[in-house]
Amino acid sequence: MKCDPTLYRAAPPSLAVKPRLIRHLFLPPLVILLMVGLGYVGFWISEHYGIRSLGENGQRQLELHARAVESEISKYTYLPSLLELESSVSELLADPSPEHRQAVNDYLEGLNRRSRSRAIYVMDTTGRVLATSNWRDVDSYLGEDLSFRAYFQNAVRGQPGRFYGIGSTNGEPGYYLAHGLEEQGKIIGVAVVKVRLEAMEERWQRARLEAFVSDENGIIILSSDPARRLKSVRPLSDDTKERLARSLQYYWYPLKELEPLARERLSEGVEKITFPANAELVSDEQEISYLSQTRPLADTPWNFTLLTPLEDLRREAINQGILVAVAFALLAFLLIAWNERRKVIATRLAAREALQEANNQLERKITERTTDLRASNERLKSQIRERRQAEETLRRAQDELVQAGKLAAIGQMSTSIAHELNQPLAALRTLSGNTVRFLERGQLDIASANLKTINELIDRMGRITASLRSFARRGDDQGQASLGKAVDAALQLLGARLESAHLQLHREFSDVQVQIDQTRLEQILVNLIGNALDAMQTQPLPELWLEGDVVDGKYRLRVRDNGHGIDAETRKHLFEPFFTTKPGEQGLGLGLTLSASLAAATGGHLGVEHPASGGTAFVLSLPLVSLLPAEPI
Numbered sequence: 220m221k222c223d224p225t226l227y228r229a230a231p232p233s234l235a236v237k238p239r240l241i242r243h244l245f246l247p248p249l250v251i252l253l254m255v256g257l258g259y260v261g262f263w264i265s266e267h268y269g270i271r272s273l274g275e276n277g278q279r280q281l282e283l284h285a286r287a288v289e290s291e292i293s294k295y296t297y298l299p300s301l302l303e304l305e306s307s308v309s310e311l312l313a314d315p316s317p318e319h320r321q322a323v324n325d326y327l328e329g330l331n332r333r334s335r336s337r338a339i340y341v342m343d344t345t346g347r348v349l350a351t352s353n354w355r356d357v358d359s360y361l362g363e364d365l366s367f368r369a370y371f372q373n374a375v376r377g378q379p380g381r382f383y384g385i386g387s388t389n390g391e392p393g394y395y396l397a398h399g400l401e402e403q404g405k406i407i408g409v410a411v412v413k414v415r416l417e418a419m420e421e422r423w424q425r426a427r428l429e430a431f432v433s434d435e436n437g438i439i440i441l442s443s444d445p446a447r448r449l450k451s452v453r454p455l456s457d458d459t460k461e462r463l464a465r466s467l468q469y470y471w472y473p474l475k476e477l478e479p480l481a482r483e484r485l486s487e488g489v490e491k492i493t494f495p496a497n498a499e500l501v502s503d504e505q506e507i508s509y510l511s512q513t514r515p516l517a518d519t520p521w522n523f524t525l526l527t528p529l530e531d532l533r534r535e536a537i538n539q540g541i542l543v544a545v546a547f548a549l550l551a552f553l554l555i556a557w558n559e560r561r562k563v564i565a566t567r568l569a570a571r572e573a574l575q576e577a578n579n580q581l582e583r584k585i586t587e588r589t590t591d592l593r594a595s596n597e598r599l600k601s602q603i604r605e606r607r608q609a610e611e612t613l614r615r616a617q618d619e620l621v622q623a624g625k626l627a628a629i630g631q632m633s634t635s636i637a638h639e640l641n642q643p644l645a646a647l648r649t650l651s652g653n654t655v656r657f658l659e660r661g662q663l664d665i666a667s668a669n670l671k672t673i674n675e676l677i678d679r680m681g682r683i684t685a686s687l688r689s690f691a692r693r694g695d696d697q698g699q700a701s702l703g704k705a706v707d708a709a710l711q712l713l714g715a716r717l718e719s720a721h722l723q724l725h726r727e728f729s730d731v732q733v734q735i736d737q738t739r740l741e742q743i744l745v746n747l748i749g750n751a752l753d754a755m756q757t758q759p760l761p762e763l764w765l766e767g768d769v770v771d772g773k774y775r776l777r778v779r780d781n782g783h784g785i786d787a788e789t790r791k792h793l794f795e796p797f798f799t800t801k802p803g804e805q806g807l808g809l810g811l812t813l814s815a816s817l818a819a820a821t822g823g824h825l826g827v828e829h830p831a832s833g834g835t836a837f838v839l840s841l842p843l844v845s846l847l848p849a850e851p852i
Contacts, residue, residue: 250551254544262540269532273510274489277527281512284423284430285523288441289516291419292394296518298334299398299410308341308350308400312408315349323350324361337393338413344406346371367467370397374409377401381519383440385470392417392440416441429509429528435520436463438474450477452524480506488513491529508533643676646712650676672711699844700737702776703730706765709744716752720761728767731774732844735821740841743817743825746810747778747837754782754835773823774843779836784829793827814839 302308307326311319323341331339331352338360340351346366353359365371370380380397393413399406423430423443431442437453449472455463463469481493490511509526516523564574650669657666706726710717717724733740748763755761764779785793796812815825823841830836 246555250548254548254551257547258540258544260540261543262536265539266533266536269536270485270491270510270529273527273529273532274485274512277510277512277525280428280527281514281523281525284428284525285514285516288419288432288523289518291416292516293518295334295336295396295412295414298330298336298339298412299396301330302339302341302398302410303400308410309402309407311341311349312343312400312402315343320350324352324354327352328354334412336412337391337415340411340413341400342371342409342411344375344408346375346409349408368395369468370395370411371409373397374399374411375406377406380409380411382468383434383521384468385472391415429526431524431526432516433522433524436468438463438469439477440521447477450475452477481508492526643680643712647673647676676712698734698736699732700735700740701730702728702733702740702767702774705737705740705744708741709748712741712745713748713752716749720752720755722752722755723760723762725762725764725766728765728776731767733774733823734842734844735817735823739817743814743839744778746814747839750810750837751778751780751782751835754784755780756782758782769843770840772843773840776839776841777828777836778839779830779834781832781834784833785827785835790827790829794825 305323305326307319307322311323327339327341327350331337338351338353340348340353340360342348342365346364346368348360348363348365351360354361368382368384370382372380374380374397377399380395382395382397383392384395385392392415394416395411395413397409397411400408400410420441420443429443431439431444431447433439433452436459437451437455439447439450439452442448449469451474454476455474460474463474479492479494481491483491485491490513491508492511493506493508495506508529510529511524511526513522513524515521561574564570650673654666654669654673657663657669706728710724751763752761755763758781760781762781764777766777766779768775794811794815811825818825818839818841821841823839826838826840828836828838
């Protein structure tokens with residue numbers, strides 16, 4: 220490219236001095252002003268998008284921790300209503316005698332220990348405490364008049380009582396859940412459970428999470444920072460303060476207002492708040508800004524607030540603003556230098572084409588780099604969308620797994636009840652038929668014995684259903700059982716099958732006391748002996764061995780048969796639920812699964828061995844309580 224030399228010819232001195240003087244006077248202030256302005260714009264944009272990103276991440280954290288608080292609050296809501304099922308509680312409310320009060324005290328003490336609540340107590344309709352789980356303590360609630368509490372007033376009217384307050388007896392905070400106890404449609408008393416929620420504050424502190432929960436009065440009742448606890452998040456009128464003081468909900472605390480230095484509302488439930496710096500923290504900052512995100516807690520009038528510090532974000536935004544200002548200053552310097560250089564090169568016509576080519580090449584590289592950066596930005600956006608979709612898919616899968624687990628638990632409970640009652644019902648049918656024939660023959664002694672056995676079987680079915688209800692309420696049911704009695708009961712249930720099979724029975728065990736409920740031990744033995752009888756149906760000379768010995772403080776009972784044995788493929792699925800080799804009408808595939816579960820619940824174990832002589836041996840190992848001084852049976 221050729222240039223006209225006259226274009227770069229110097230201007231006359233009289234015309235060139237004034238523009239240069241103006242440029243030297245005004246260009247540096249203009250550059251500084253633009254640098255400061257662009258730095259502020261860079262700071263504002265970085266802070267704006269940083270707060271948006273921080274808010275999106277904080278929203279997920281807010282939902283996660285709010286759900287954790289809701290779960291902690293709601294897991295005790297069922298507990299007061301359970302006292303309606305306890306007959307001793309209704310007897311105490313009908314007749315508050317010392318014997319009834321002591322019985323309910325002991326029951327509430329055990330229930331409180333198992334549920335890990337703070338206290339459980341029962342009040343009459345006047346608000347007087349008749350029985351409590353802390354009756355042994357010096358500051359027991361026994362005999363106190365708590366009729367002024369809002370939870371009692373709601374519960375006695377048949378409404379759910381939910382209340383957070385500080386105890387008037389010992390000044391200890393807690394969450395109270397009250398339920399009106401009804402009898403024949405009439406409320407005869409109130410059951411109350413007190414729960415401590417301070418464990419959540421400790422978890423927040425360990426996780427370095429700044430959060431708090433405020434109640435319906437705007438009072439902070441839970442906080443990761445103890446300095447904020449029992450302060451108001453909104454101004455309280457004098458009438459409100461007087462009403463709260465009379466109710467003693469917060470004992471005698473002054474309920475000061477938590478006043479921020481600055482507050483800026485960003486959206487619904489989202490604010491930017493500035494507080495004075497904590498004097499205990501080692502920091503050069505005089506104030507700390509937070510992104511405050513609040514959402515209501517389900518089933519309560521409370522709100523959960525998550526505070527996310529903005530100091531790191533603001534520091535990063537300042538750095539971004541400084542970087543933009545420095546980049547602009549550098550760019551301005553480069554432009555000025557390039558302009559001066561262009562003027563110098565303008566006097567050198569021979570080098571102008573080389574400079575233009577270098578400039579074009581630089582622009583091409585900038586364009587290519589811009590294209591690469593744009594493509595990288597698109598790929599990054601695509602990855603962000605895919606990750607969000609993956610998180611949404613994971614959340615839905617987790618919800619579906621939780622729902623499937625609930626349905627599986629309900630199905631297993633229904634099939635367990637049917638399976639456990641099947642054997643006693645079969646025995647009842649056999650005994651009732653025999654009793655009719657014995658009565659017709661006039662054999663009253665045998666008929667009377669059969670009727671007693673039928674009565675015992677009915678009691679056994681009652682114990683089974685009671686055990687299932689007890690298991691559903693408490694999670695485990697420890698007890699002691701006699702092995703000899705359990706074996707006799709199981710053989711009696713299977714007596715018809717044993718007699719028809721012409722079985723040779725070898726009893727080589729001792730009558731010991733083991734740690735398991737008597738009914739559950741009989742259920743396990745009925746399953747094991749019944750399976751052995753099924754395995755020996757085609758055996759011409761069936762034999763059954765019941766062999767026992769003591770190993771490492773546990774008693775091992777081997778139920779061994781000489782049946783057809785178990786093949787290798789079946790062994791892999793032996794203890795799986797609903798797996799059975801029997802026809803559908805003869806078994807549900809739950810006997811061994813339930814037996815193994817019952818043994819494991821008491822610290823025992825159910826396993827299987829395959830003797831070299833043939834047949835199958837199931838080994839039941841249970842914790843040993845005591846060995847009775849009796850000869851082997």
